[in-house]
Amino acid sequence: MDLGLSETQELLKNAARDFLENECPEALVREMEEDEKGYSPQLWQKMAEQGWQGLLIPEEHGGAGFDFLDLCVLLEEFGRALVPGPFMSTVLGGAVPLMTAGSDAQKAEFLPKIASGDLIFTLALTEPSARFDEQGVQCAATVSGNDVTFSGTKLFVSDANVADYLVVAGRSSAGITLGIVPTDQAGVVVTPLQTIARDKQAEVKLNNAKGQLLGADGQGWALLAPVIERYTIAECAYLVGLSQMDFEISVDYAKERVQFGRPIGSFQAIQHKCADMVTDVDGSRFIMYKAAWSLATDQPADETRLAVNMAKAWTSEATRRVVAHGQQIHGGIGFTKDYKIQLYFRRQKRAELAFGDADYHRELVAQQLGI
Amino acid sequence: MDWSDSTDQAAFRAEVRGFIQSRLPEPYRAVGDSDEASGWQVDRKSKDPARRETAIAWANALAEKGWVAPHWPKEYGGAGLSVLEQFIFNQEMATAEAPSVGGMGVSLIGPTLIVHGTDEQKQEHLPKILSGEVAWAQGYSEPGAGSDLASLQTRATRDGDDYVINGQKIWTSGAQFADWLFALVRTDPEAPKHRGISFVVMDITTPGITVRPLTDMGWQQPFNETFFEDVHVPVRNRVGEENRGWYVGMTLLDFERSGIAGATQYAREIETLVDYVHTEAGARFVRPDFATTRLALADRRVETEVLFNFAFRIVSLQNRGMVPNYEASANKLFGSELHQRLALTGTRTFGLYANIWDHATPHAPLGARFTRDYIRSVPHTIFSGSSEIQRNVIATRGLGLPRG
Numbered sequence: 001m002d003l004g005l006s007e008t009q010e011l012l013k014n015a016a017r018d019f020l021e022n023e024c025p026e027a028l029v030r031e032m033e034e035d036e037k038g039y040s041p042q043l044w045q046k047m048a049e050q051g052w053q054g055l056l057i058p059e060e061h062g063g064a065g066f067d068f069l070d071l072c073v074l075l076e077e078f079g080r081a082l083v084p085g086p087f088m089s090t091v092l093g094g095a096v097p098l099m100t101a102g103s104d105a106q107k108a109e110f111l112p113k114i115a116s117g118d119l120i121f122t123l124a125l126t127e128p129s130a131r132f133d134e135q136g137v138q139c140a141a142t143v144s145g146n147d148v149t150f151s152g153t154k155l156f157v158s159d160a161n162v163a164d165y166l167v168v169a170g171r172s173s174a175g176i177t178l179g180i181v182p183t184d185q186a187g188v189v190v191t192p193l194q195t196i197a198r199d200k201q202a203e204v205k206l207n208n209a210k211g212q213l214l215g216a217d218g219q220g221w222a223l224l225a226p227v228i229e230r231y232t233i234a235e236c237a238y239l240v241g242l243s244q245m246d247f248e249i250s251v252d253y254a255k256e257r258v259q260f261g262r263p264i265g266s267f268q269a270i271q272h273k274c275a276d277m278v279t280d281v282d283g284s285r286f287i288m289y290k291a292a293w294s295l296a297t298d299q300p301a302d303e304t305r306l307a308v309n310m311a312k313a314w315t316s317e318a319t320r321r322v323v324a325h326g327q328q329i330h331g332g333i334g335f336t337k338d339y340k341i342q343l344y345f346r347r348q349k350r351a352e353l354a355f356g357d358a359d360y361h362r363e364l365v366a367q368q369l370g371i
Numbered sequence: 372m373d374w375s376d377s378t379d380q381a382a383f384r385a386e387v388r389g390f391i392q393s394r395l396p397e398p399y400r401a402v403g404d405s406d407e408a409s410g411w412q413v414d415r416k417s418k419d420p421a422r423r424e425t426a427i428a429w430a431n432a433l434a435e436k437g438w439v440a441p442h443w444p445k446e447y448g449g450a451g452l453s454v455l456e457q458f459i460f461n462q463e464m465a466t467a468e469a470p471s472v473g474g475m476g477v478s479l480i481g482p483t484l485i486v487h488g489t490d491e492q493k494q495e496h497l498p499k500i501l502s503g504e505v506a507w508a509q510g511y512s513e514p515g516a517g518s519d520l521a522s523l524q525t526r527a528t529r530d531g532d533d534y535v536i537n538g539q540k541i542w543t544s545g546a547q548f549a550d551w552l553f554a555l556v557r558t559d560p561e562a563p564k565h566r567g568i569s570f571v572v573m574d575i576t577t578p579g580i581t582v583r584p585l586t587d588m589g590w591q592q593p594f595n596e597t598f599f600e601d602v603h604v605p606v607r608n609r610v611g612e613e614n615r616g617w618y619v620g621m622t623l624l625d626f627e628r629s630g631i632a633g634a635t636q637y638a639r640e641i642e643t644l645v646d647y648v649h650t651e652a653g654a655r656f657v658r659p660d661f662a663t664t665r666l667a668l669a670d671r672r673v674e675t676e677v678l679f680n681f682a683f684r685i686v687s688l689q690n691r692g693m694v695p696n697y698e699a700s701a702n703k704l705f706g707s708e709l710h711q712r713l714a715l716t717g718t719r720t721f722g723l724y725a726n727i728w729d730h731a732t733p734h735a736p737l738g739a740r741f742t743r744d745y746i747r748s749v750p751h752t753i754f755s756g757s758s759e760i761q762r763n764v765i766a767t768r769g770l771g772l773p774r775g
Binding site: 001002003004005006069251254255262263265266267268270271272274275276278279282283286287289290293294297307310313314362363365366369370371 | 372373374375376377380455458641645648649665666668669670672673674676677680681683684686687688690691697698701704705759761762763765766767769770771772773774775
């Protein structure tokens with residue numbers, strides 16, 4: 001029993017923090033909000049040199065062979081630095097489903113190129129119904145041998161504007177079916193959406209888009225469930241880092257901002273907000289890591305599922321409380337585009353909504369409690 | 372990070388669990404809600420011989436293992452458990468709803484004497500705490516010294532080999548059942564407030580001490596007002612140096628401070644409630660528009676997970692040789708506020724039936740447990756440092772915000 005980081009995790013965390021402070025400054029975050037691609041290819045390559053895209057990928061496929069808990073340590077730092085770009089899309093939406101469901105040939109084909117930073121993937125799951133469950137998948141899939149074609153509309157697909165491949169969930173006569181679909185074909189039409197976080201999400205229209213089958217026909221949902229669980233906790237890890245930084249910026253501001261002749265941080269009204277912020281951030285961190293640990297160590301499936309739902313239910317709301325307090329502590333200056341705190345506030349909402357907000361996960365917790 | 376037991380920890384957990392299963396007296400397992408206060412301190416002096424014997428039998432069983440004081444060093448008759456073993460022990464005790472014994476003697480004054488007491492004080496008091504012969508009460512708060520405890524005014528004046536004590540304490544929990552009292556008293560009214568306080572222990576039957584029970588809003592008497600009128604206490608009953616009592620009383624004692632029992636208890640409460648609403652007896656009490664409350668209950672379940680992790684963080688820090696700082700305040704703050712939310716959710720589940728206080732009537736869902744908890748949880752955000760004080764501590768000591 002222990003709640004501390006391992007030595008390797010400490011090293012990873014410190015290396016990531018140093019690297020991102022230099023390579024991913026606020027200026028880059030802002031620049032990418034208005035960039036067409038939404039990411040810096042130079043930074044993307046440097047991250048690959050750090051071994052990050054391949055962190056989870058086994059060494060035999062060119063990765064570092066770390067586990068999911070380690071990845072969450074890294075993603076906490078990504079949230080802290082608000083790293084823009086298709087990292088989670090590629091790792092959680094590409095590498096993880098390939099590792100879970102891919103054939104040996106598919107692993108050999110794609111994983112080394114993901115690890116080297118040469119390929120960008122994303123998960124095309126949600127549709128205009130905006131559901132995260134099996135019923136939400138209505139896109140048509142037609143299977144023929146190892147090939148599959150998809151027709152339908154996917155919505156809220158992250159980084160589809162730059163992805164080389166989509167991992168698409170569709171519905172064939174056999175059930176939910178997954179496919180790896182290259183984006184450089186006429187049957188894939190990507191229309192970017194303008195979003196609250198100014199990240200890159202898109203509508204993706206598939207019109208007989210051709211790809212290769214990923215996993216067996218009709219087995220897609222069973223294969224996708226562990227992917228979605230990991231992606232959900234990855235979003236939680238990002239939220240933990242994001243809210244930690246929002247909290248630190250706000251506490252620093254409260255120590256410096258003087259009104260009525262004293263720092264506003266000496267007023268209990270502000271102090272108590274700060275105390276609640278750290279409680280919410282810490283609470284989020286540990287419940288996230290508990291779920292990450294459950295996933296990384298293959299705890300019993302029902303316990304893991306509950307841990308994941310509890311983590312996203314809590315983290316979605318707790319981090320929203322944190323960034324709301326952050327805005328209030330900053331007063332008027334925090335509402336300006338020039339000041340940094342708003343960057344965190346807007347991105348919190350994206351991650352809160354991703355893979356289900358608290359309302360969604362709370363309902364799942366209730367079902368698992370048997371009420 | 373690892374939420375699972377090591378092989379040794381799992382073996383120790385099995386040992387504790389097995390011990391409780393085989394040795395916890397049957398009546399203790401049936402402890403439900405009653406109109407009488409319960410617990411070791413009350414039971415050992417109960418007029419009911421069965422209750423008295425049960426309390427003594429359980430204390431004796433624990434004593435065989437040194438588990439009356441699992442956190443005390445072995446040389447003083449404790450079990451010398453590591454903080455993680457204490458954590459497991461406390462978790463298993465709470466899971467089995469097994470009462471701990473020894474009260475404040477075991478939890479507070481014993482460890483304080485071990486650190487600050489003279490050999491004579493240790494020899495006089497520690498064995499009697501372990502044997503359950505003597506129960507202790509704490510005299511800290513005063514009518515004018517609550518959150519601002521260091522402003523306490525109960526005066527101890529030197530008279531030869533005695534202190535003569537005059538003043539009043541309040542919220543002295545269990546003093547009506549206690550044999551001895553430990554107290555903070557002012558020995559130097561001229562000194563800065565933290566530096567004029569001494570820590571003394573006294574026989575509660577010393578002439579001049581009057582204990583008057585206070586009735587709480589749940590119509591019980593868990594605490595008292597204690598009056599001191601020319602009470603003579605030998606100077607040798609002072610613990611630590613004169614005027615250093617504040618620091619003696621505030622010593623961060625080196626035992627498991629996670630408060631895991633609370634997290635365990637609330638998780639069990641939720642399990643109990645969920646099981647109950649599925650029984651025939653329980654289902655009839657559930658409000659017809661349960662849908663909203665159902666989601667609140669799911670939130671409480673999530674929050675117990677957060678609280679468990681806060682407890683786990685404390686013991687994990689301690690196990691790594693670190694001293695918890697603001698983390699302990701976060702734990703108390705979150706745990707006490709969760710306790711109140713849980714009581715509220717529990718009462719909301721039963722709609723109008725949440726009126727019922729009588730635990731024995733067939734109209735009482737779960738023996739009126741949540742209605743009673745709705746009242747009993749009220750002081751949780753007040754005692755041992757109110758929520759406001761905890762937030763102050765987190766903000767100033769934890770986050771380094773300037774004091775107001």
